[in-house]
Amino acid sequence: MATFHIPEEYYYTKDHEWAQVDENIVTVGVTEFAQQALGEIVYVELPEEGQKVNQGEPFGVVESVKAVSDLYAPVSGTVIEVNTSLTDDPAVLNDNPMNDGWLIRIEMDSEKELANLMRSPDYKKLIAEAK
Amino acid sequence: MSTLRRTILAQEHENAGARMVDFAGWWMPVQYQGLREEHETVRTKVGLFDVSHMGEVWVRGPKSLSTLEWLTTNDVAKLKAGEAQYSLLPNAEGGLVDDIIVYCVTPGQEYLVCVNAANTDKDFAWMNANNRGADITNESHLWSQIAVQGPQARTLLERVFPGHGIVQTPPFHFLKLAFAGQTCWLATTGYTGEAGGEIFVPNSTAVELWRTLLSKGQNLGVAPIGLGARDTLRTEMKYSLYGHEIDDKSNPYAAGLGWVVKPSQKDFIGKTAMVAGKEQGLKKALVGFKMLDKGIPRQGYSLWSKEGQEIGQVTSGTVSPTLDEPIGIAYIATAYQPVDSEFWVDIRGRKAKAKVCKTPFVATKP
Numbered sequence: 001m002a003t004f005h006i007p008e009e010y011y012y013t014k015d016h017e018w019a020q021v022d023e024n025i026v027t028v029g030v031t032e033f034a035q036q037a038l039g040e041i042v043y044v045e046l047p048e049e050g051q052k053v054n055q056g057e058p059f060g061v062v063e064s065v066k067a068v069s070d071l072y073a074p075v076s077g078t079v080i081e082v083n084t085s086l087t088d089d090p091a092v093l094n095d096n097p098m099n100d101g102w103l104i105r106i107e108m109d110s111e112k113e114l115a116n117l118m119r120s121p122d123y124k125k126l127i128a129e130a131k
Numbered sequence: 132m133s134t135l136r137r138t139i140l141a142q143e144h145e146n147a148g149a150r151m152v153d154f155a156g157w158w159m160p161v162q163y164q165g166l167r168e169e170h171e172t173v174r175t176k177v178g179l180f181d182v183s184h185m186g187e188v189w190v191r192g193p194k195s196l197s198t199l200e201w202l203t204t205n206d207v208a209k210l211k212a213g214e215a216q217y218s219l220l221p222n223a224e225g226g227l228v229d230d231i232i233v234y235c236v237t238p239g240q241e242y243l244v245c246v247n248a249a250n251t252d253k254d255f256a257w258m259n260a261n262n263r264g265a266d267i268t269n270e271s272h273l274w275s276q277i278a279v280q281g282p283q284a285r286t287l288l289e290r291v292f293p294g295h296g297i298v299q300t301p302p303f304h305f306l307k308l309a310f311a312g313q314t315c316w317l318a319t320t321g322y323t324g325e326a327g328g329e330i331f332v333p334n335s336t337a338v339e340l341w342r343t344l345l346s347k348g349q350n351l352g353v354a355p356i357g358l359g360a361r362d363t364l365r366t367e368m369k370y371s372l373y374g375h376e377i378d379d380k381s382n383p384y385a386a387g388l389g390w391v392v393k394p395s396q397k398d399f400i401g402k403t404a405m406v407a408g409k410e411q412g413l414k415k416a417l418v419g420f421k422m423l424d425k426g427i428p429r430q431g432y433s434l435w436s437k438e439g440q441e442i443g444q445v446t447s448g449t450v451s452p453t454l455d456e457p458i459g460i461a462y463i464a465t466a467y468q469p470v471d472s473e474f475w476v477d478i479r480g481r482k483a484k485a486k487v488c489k490t491p492f493v494a495t496k497p
Contacts, residue, residue, distance in 0.1 A: 039359070
């Protein structure tokens with residue numbers, strides 16, 4: 001089994017998004033496990049700045065050659081920044097999902113919602129079971 | 132997972148690190164190294180596919196020909212020994228039970244019918260229910276099947292089965308061979324548009340044949356290919372996939388398969404309904420298209436006219452690894468069938484412009 005980079009300070013969703021929290025700003029991406037399962041990503045559809053997103057609801061789409069997969073918001077809030085470079089070069093999501101492949105930044109409505117997310121030990125357990 | 136069926140070669144795929152998925156109830160490799168890389172291997176070198184999940188139904192005896200004429204749409208009587216033919220199993224309403232290949236071992240005596248994995252049990256039951264006195268046996272559990280496809284496929288097959296003139300054998304032929312003391316059948320057919328063949332091999336020697344093909348093809352760049360690339364390869368050729376382009380409601384004329392329907396030559400199940408559907412004027416046609424706006428078409432997405440009318444539906448869509456652009460196959464109102472007709476695809480609520488194009492999307496040398 002491949003070893004995945006799963007930083008301890010990040011939060012995780014059951015749908016394999018990661019969330020890095022800096023005060024009330026949350027940077028969102030997909031995990032290394034997700035990018036590997038998706039295969040070569042060829043298209044990314046992201047929301048506009050200013051758009052509202054809700055925890056657990058789809059905010060965008062990634063497509064591999066084979067399939068379409070929804071992206072789910074780890075927290076509710078307002079999109080304040082979008083990684084538009086992914087639209088031109090979606091392969092960055094495969095090459096570097098944890099850094100350059102970030103998707104959006106959300107201004108979080110309530111940090112209470114973080115309690116609904118997983119920390120790294122639970123996420124590690126989840127992907128071990130998914131294998 | 133315990134209910135999934137494993138091909139004889141499943142362990143080989145797992146050992147090679149393939150990503151395995153449930154496909155039509157079978158535990159199958161979807162990709163090994165990466166879909167695009169595998170796709171390119173088949174277009175430029177040679178790839179091996181485990182297609183052991185496909186079904187093999189034998190039709191034998193003095194009534195084999197008349198039974199197959201009744202069961203299928205194409206002209207079985209014209210097949211000589213060693214010839215193969217793409218065909219359809221129609222239902223009573225003129226729709227399709229499956230698409231198949233009929234291989235002629237001995238005219239009027241013995242034929243092999245290769246059917247889709249997901250349809251094997253249904254097809255076998257249908258063929259029996261409409262049998263006109265032939266001896267029909269489902270031998271799917273006894274046979275493995277390996278497809279060898281690509282510009283170097285014939286060279287590889289010649290190395291493994293020397294002395295049969297494989298390099299000179301044209302497409303849609305069928306040879307009886309021996310491998311490791313067992314009878315095999317090599318058909319010069321495939322699902323990629325490339326040269327090559329499909330080998331029917333008894334389960335007991337399938338692993339040995341798979342390994343031999345890999346080792347003898349090493350300096351040709353051979354690699355195992357997953358179902359992911361199998362799908363992009365066939366989509367680039369606009370080959371129909373049952374459950375996508377065709378199903379039990381499909382009229383083969385609308386699906387562009389009229390060339391394998393021979394109503395003037397013979398009688399067959401559902402002929403009246405099928406021909407009536409054509410004579411009443413087809414409302415839709417299967418076309419290939421490309422996107423003018425951004426977006427990837429997918430099965431089930433709707434098509435729209437400039438005037439805002441719904442005019443069709445996508446049956447298959449992907450990004451073509453060869454062309455590196457989105458391509459799609461769709462049923463569209465016949466007014467929009469001509470090449471360059473423009474229309475819109477509803478991609479998750481957004482209308483993206485597209486146009487009908489020539490197919491196959493990619494030129495190959497079969």
